[in-house]
Ligand SMILES: O=C(O)[C@@H](O)C(=O)CO
């Protein structure tokens with residue numbers, strides 16, 4: 001059975017951020033993820049995890065000024081000092097929470113520009129070196145251009161090629177099934193082929209990005225497929241609930257933690 005992580009950036013938003021940990025645990029999740037913890041002290045996040053016996057599956061390195069439109073800066077030439085500072089900051093949270101993988105966002109840049117490719121590779125290698133020393137993986141996520149126009153990392157093929165070329169055991173693929181279906185389709189075969197590179201999976205319905213229980217993809221099949229493939233990582237529920245979060249958790253009933 002997949003190990004599901006509630007995404008606290010999108011789920012349980014009826015509650016304040018820190019209270020979402022309690023809500024996720026009460027709903028039967030044994031793990032959580034979120035995009036950014038940085039408005040809260042590392043100790044406050046750690047306390048909620050411990051109190052609720054939750055594992056933190058993933059969060060993102062600081063992305064720059066999100067409100068102003070930044071979406072990371074790893075592929076932006078001239079931003080290497082920001083990359084270093086972002087790794088420092090994320091490490092504080094990783095140490096406090098015990099998270100084992102962090103998503104490094106690439107930023108808005110031309111995917112074919114050699115200078116962006118060089119900057120990205122350098123940033124990923126730097127993060128991998130620093131985070132690897134404390135047992136943390138760096139995951140790279142291809143994101144579709146409808147949700148994030150102009151985003152540098154927009155191809156599963158490019159991500160896989162870079163990860164294979166780097167050959168670092170702690171650089172892995174964040175396989176967001178929602179983005180995969182929009183970018184390229186062929187989800188099942190891609191999961192099979194890319195499995196050795198996958199460090200994290202995320203899910204949502206396509207095209208609405210709601211609960212994984214309908215529309216284009218058959219998630220009952222895909223979750224069973226992940227089990228058949230022997231995927232041992234987490235599956236992040238990165239979806240916008242159609243209504244109140246709890247009312248949309250019918251799909252999760254068969255998978256939830258019971259205690
Ligand atoms: O899929 C996404 O959008 C996220 O996983 C993310 O980290 C950046 O928005």
Ligand SMILES: [Mg+2]
Pocket residue numbers: 141176202238
């Ligand atoms: Mg995602």
